[in-house]
Amino acid sequence: MNYQISIWPLAAVLISLIGSIPIMLSDRSPNLRESWTLLIAFLKVVIVASLLPTVLAGGGFQFTIAEVIPGVPLALRVDAMGMFFALVASSLWFFTSVYSIGYMRSLDEHGQTRYYASFAVAISATLGVAFSANLLTLYLFYEMLSLSTYPLVTHHQDAEARQSGRKYLTYILGTSIGLALPAMLIVYSLAGTLDFKIGGILSGTGASPQTLALVLVLFLFGFAKSGLMPVHGWLPAAMVAPTPVSSFLHGVAVVKVGVFSVLRVIFHIFGPEQLLAVNLGWVITTLASITILVASLVALTQDNLKRRLAYSTIGQLSYMILGAGMLSAVGMTGGLLHIAMHAFGKITLFFCAGAIYVAAGKKYISQMDGLGRRMPITYLAFFFGSLSIIGMPPLGGFISKWNLALGAIESGHLILLVVLLVSSLLNALYFFPIVYRGFFLPAAQGEPEGIKEAPVFCLVPLSVTAACSLILFFWPSVFYRLAQLALGL
Amino acid sequence: MSASNLHVYVMAAPLLTAFFVNLLGRISKVWIAPLTIGSLAFSSFASLIVMGRVIAYGGFSYTVGNWKAPYGIELVVDHLSAVMLVLISLVALTGSISAVKSVFQELPDQEYLFFTLYLILITGLYGLVLTGDAFNLYVLLEITSITTYGLIAMGKGRAPLASFNYIIMGSIGASFYLLGVGYLYLMTGSLNMADIAGMLQTMDGGAAIATSLAFILVGLWVKMAFFPLHGWLPNAYSLAPTGAALVAAPLMTKVTIYLMVRVMFSIYSVDYLFITHPIIQNGIVWVAAVAIICASALALAQRDLKRMLTYIIVAEVGYMVGGIWLVNSTGMTGAVLHIVNDAVMTLCLFLAAAALVYRLGDLNFDNLQGIYRKMPVTMAAFTVGAFAMIGVPPTAGFFSKWYLILGGIEAGQWIYVIALLFSSLINAVLFFRIIEIGYFFKEGEHHGHEKVAEAPLSMQVPLVISAAALIVIGLSTGPLVKTIIKLALPAGF
Structure with missing residues (x-):
């Protein structure tokens, strides 16, 4: 598979992150602020959609942000699987933005600027996960999503929100640091790379089935956003958030980032053949x-x-x-x-x-x-x-x-x-x-x-x-x- | 001034300025800040040039008074000391800008005394990373310690007691170090590090040499507050004047860890029996793991932000000691990288603490309620520092932890790996507890209109710079490791 070097994947990811700045600056003028939100959401869909035809034709794009660890740069890549998720996330973000305006204004919620800014960062992180070229980049955006959604979950800033926020972070951050991070390091020390590749990177590394099983389980529970029992408890607790947050983040973005990460690992780190081989x-x-x-x-x-x-x-x-x-x-x-x-x-x-x-x-x-x-x-x-x-x-x-x-x-x-x-x-x-x-x-x-x-x-x-x-x-x-x-x- | 003795000027600038600060500062306060910051800016600039020269041509040395080694005093720059030189310069420069505000508030009419000691302390730190002589190292270690005792004793309340405690512990540590050097001198008849290293290679070591290393290590461990020898640190750093903690907390422990690397691998060597001995090696890595876990647990028990940060420093010392004693390339890379990263992270958090102290006076957790609304810039930077401590990518803290954990996996030291992960989780709890307190409000007080303003600009700017540096360093980890850190590793890695 050949990938064109292109700045557009980065643009697709960053536009809403950068967009959070004008949103924060328009604190005094709600109409302007919501215009920014809608404009960014619209541009995001357009950028993602413009990349679609190439991907459907079997191509793709990539962009290296920084060399951080030998063999594992921070890099973005638009492949079919990432495109699949990005298309869902960016289009639904647009609808959610429209819906948020109706919901938040009708209920006259406080802290709306913070709400829209955090939302913009969260969708940036979501697309980042979709377009990650390797596990390290995915982990980076995964954590960014966890942290940027904390102010959204605890939006009401009352005792209940505080409790739920605590539960949310305990589950999400606890598993990602405690389980997914070591799993990622074990994979890196086995394979010397963390690149997503069709067929996986773990075949031929001579890892024992026991190691593979351990790594698999660490990943399954490490990406707790996928809500696999028994690490699902954060999701009902997070329902304390305003409904647009629940609908987009806890119906689409956050939870599917979890599933997407698990699927990435199964498809492109282990590879189905490898998993079949060791049953x-x-x-x-x-x-x-x-x-x-x-x-x-x-x-x-x-x-x-x-x-x-x-x-x-x-x-x-x-x-x-x-x-x-x-x-x-x-x-x-x-x-x-x-x-x-x-x-x-x-x-x-x-x-x-x-x-x-x-x-x-x-x-x-x-x-x-x-x-x-x-x-x-x-x-x-x-x-x-x-x-x-x-x-x-x-x-x-x-x-x-x-x-x-x-x-x-x-x-x-x-x-x-x-x-x-x-x-x-x-x-x-x-x-x-x-x-x-x-x-x-x-x-x-x-x-x-x-x-x-x-x-x-x-x-x-x-x-x-x-x-x-x-x-x-x-x-x-x-x-x-x-x-x-x-x-x- | 030629390029090959530039590092002497790096060291001389703050030393000479210290006298001027003392003299002119007595007459008028206006001299203090420009002199201090000016000399540190000069040193920063010069140390960057030294770094550039080291990258281009490799290390070089300068013999003071033209007395040749092994009898004269040698100031040596290699990649590792160049890294430390730049680190000390930039951290001290950034810290001192903020320290000026805080000292003028906390120590009225004593500013010139404070900054005299402050500059001599920084001179001592420069000396420590430059010296090529084991006995001079002792002298400089005492210079930094004694100035720190003085700085800490200037604090309020029980600070003199904390300082006294530190004097006792610090003197014991120094004595251990000196004993170790004494043994070395008896066996080799030399004090020059390179000279001793050369002789040790051909010498049949025997118990005396092993004892010397053991003494030196224990001495340095006391000075770096390696658990369980850390008892002096939390009180000393949390009761010290805020301005003193700003430079002592990020630099003192890190420079001492540098000294451990220097002694272990520049005097002794990677394949020295004592260092490669599996029981000793495993034992120290395990103690490091215990240090990390215990210090993290102790941090959990604190109800004051500054005290909590001091226990985190103790835990971080465990990170680096463990990383060095893995004695493999990855672990060593992680440890050296972590010296840099941890210094900047600690600086960022202490700068934030200084800004908070400036406005709030006391950093008891209850005081911090609703602080995000009142001091958004300070708290945003604090949050970045917190994320770096937790190890959230792309902040610098993540990448050094990555190398340390990977080194642990390669060495099969699973207890150390688990300790690092555990400590990351504890750090997450520690900092989100603060974030939670700061983000939510007091019962009753809903939107926090109580007037606490944002910190003054001269405290905000260094803070924001240090927070931004954490992200920039994190994103440039690849080039940083490839062009500098890898070359800074001691011979044999």
């Missing part, structure tokens, strides 16, 4: 299956809508890891595809949860009876989003789950198929009652009159992302092609 796939699939089932069961018991979505996210993230762990071509494709499909579905659901909170001030599902008739657009979008997550046609989620199911059959582990089906059933069980209550149950006594749809800044993004979920069912080809290129198929 380590079962470690991944077992951990992922347990997480899927337990998280889905816990989601059933949650009455707080955002917490239910959080547990749903934990379960869905493990689908992606499960797919990768199948080590069959179709399964791995399905795992990657689910990153995109779940992102569009889950962000819609979070947007809806936020819209409900803005319009009706409600957080608990048991209080949401009859709300669907007052907020039909929101609820329709919610319905679409949940269909996609459950994996029903005609929504995007079906495509990825179909591939995952095929992968389970292809890899010969029928038990994984059972896991997938049971989980889909559980997904339906925890989503449909919400929609049912909204549309068909009578509103509670003493309900205030005049609840209507959320402001248009909230409503448009959630409609668009719901529509995207639908479109992805019919035209998944861009993501499909990128996934195949990423796996070298």
Whole structure:
């Protein structure tokens, strides 16, 4: 594979980091500040999209920022897998920016400048992870994301936020320093490089299966953002953040950075063949299956809508890891595809949860009876989003789950198929009652009159992302092609 | 002034200025700051030229009074001492700009005394990294120590007691060192390092030489506050006037670690039996690991920012001693790189502490609530320093830790590796505790309108520079290691 040297990957990553400066300087003028946010978000999508055709044609770009350690520079590279994630993240950031304006202004939140600036740094870090050329660069941006999201999680600056922030950092920073960093150093001392390469860099290093197993487990738990049990506890706690943060960061960016990192390691550090050769796939699939089932069961018991979505996210993230762990071509494709499909579905659901909170001030599902008739657009979008997550046609989620199911059959582990089906059933069980209550149950006594749809800044993004979920069912080809290129198929 | 004796001027500038500060400073305070900063700026400039010359032509030496070695006094510059020279100059220069403000506030009418001692201390530090003579090293070690005792005793409250404690410990350390040198002199009849090294190669070492190394090491360990010989440091550095801690904290321990490297590999050698002996080597690395873990744990128990930082210094000493005693190239690279990085990190954090002390007076954790809103620039720089201590890329702290851990893996010293990771995690807890306190508000006081202004500009600028330096050094680790640090490693690595 030949990569052109180009400054554009750096531009794509840095534009929002640099953009955080004018955002901070426009503290006194909210309209100007939000214009900056939207402008940067728009430019980011444009830059990423402009790199797409080359990547689809099998090419790529790279840029070396600095030589830091022999054999491991800080370097960016746009390959198919990075492009896949960057496309999802940058486009959804744009919608989230629009939504944030509606949400934050309606609720008249404090510290909005800090909020938008931190958000800009966080998306920079997310694209950095997507475009990392090696594990060290990925680790750098991974940590940058952890740290830049801390002020977002603790936005309310009260006792609860303080507790959650503490939990968030303990899990995320504790695992990345305590587990991922030593794993990375062991890989470096074995292979002498940390470059992402199709087929992996660990084959032929003569590492024993025990070492490989140790490194694999360190990575799986070290990237705790992927929410693999038992290092998932930070995600429900982080729901204390404002909803746009939950929707984008804890539905898309942060959690998928975790999954993306795990997948990078499986695909491009170990390499599927290597893992097959030493028969380590079962470690991944077992951990992922347990997480899927337990998280889905816990989601059933949650009455707080955002917490239910959080547990749903934990379960869905493990689908992606499960797919990768199948080590069959179709399964791995399905795992990657689910990153995109779940992102569009889950962000819609979070947007809806936020819209409900803005319009009706409600957080608990048991209080949401009859709300669907007052907020039909929101609820329709919610319905679409949940269909996609459950994996029903005609929504995007079906495509990825179909591939995952095929992968389970292809890899010969029928038990994984059972896991997938049971989980889909559980997904339906925890989503449909919400929609049912909204549309068909009578509103509670003493309900205030005049609840209507959320402001248009909230409503448009959630409609668009719901529509995207639908479109992805019919035209998944861009993501499909990128996934195949990423796996070298 | 020719290029080959430039390093003498680096050392002479602060020494001569010290007298002028004392004389002119008595008459008028206005002289103090320009003289101090001017002489350090001169030294910084000169040491950068020395560094350039060393990179271009390699090391060189100067014989004081033209008395030839081994009898005369030799001032030697090689890559490692050039690195230290630049480091001392720039850290002292940056620190002194901030120290001026803080000393004028804390020690009214004693400024000229403070800066006289301060400049002699820096002269001593220069001397330590330049001298090629084992006995001169002792003299210079005492010059730096005695000036530090004086500086610390100028602090408030229990500072004289802390200073006295340090005098006792420091004198014991110095005696150990001197005994070690005595043994060496008895065996070889020489005090010149290069001369001794040459003789030791052909000599059958025996117990006396091994004893000399042991004595020297223990002496230096006391001076560098290597756990469990660290008892004097936390009180001394936290009770000292803020301006004194600004230069002592980043430089004293690091220069002493440099001395350990110098003695181990310039007098003795890499394959000297005592150094390669597995029990001794493992033993010291394990003590270093214990040092890291215990000092980190002790840092957790502190409720005052300055005291917490002093325990972190003790932990960092363990990092470097362990890295050096791995006795492999990667570990050594990490240790030398960490000398540089740790000095800058400590400087950054102490500059932030100085700015906070200037406005708040007392750095008890409760005082820091809501401080992010009141002093955003100071706290932003503090956060960068904190990230470097935790080891978050791309700050400098990450990369030296990378080399140290990698060296530990290569040497199979897993306890040391675990200690380093553990300490990173503890540092994360330590600093996020501060960040949390600073970011959230007091009960009741919601948005913190209590008037505490940002630190004065002359404290902010050095602080911001040191924070930026952490990122710049981090990003240029590759070239830095390749062109300077690798060459600064002692022979045999």
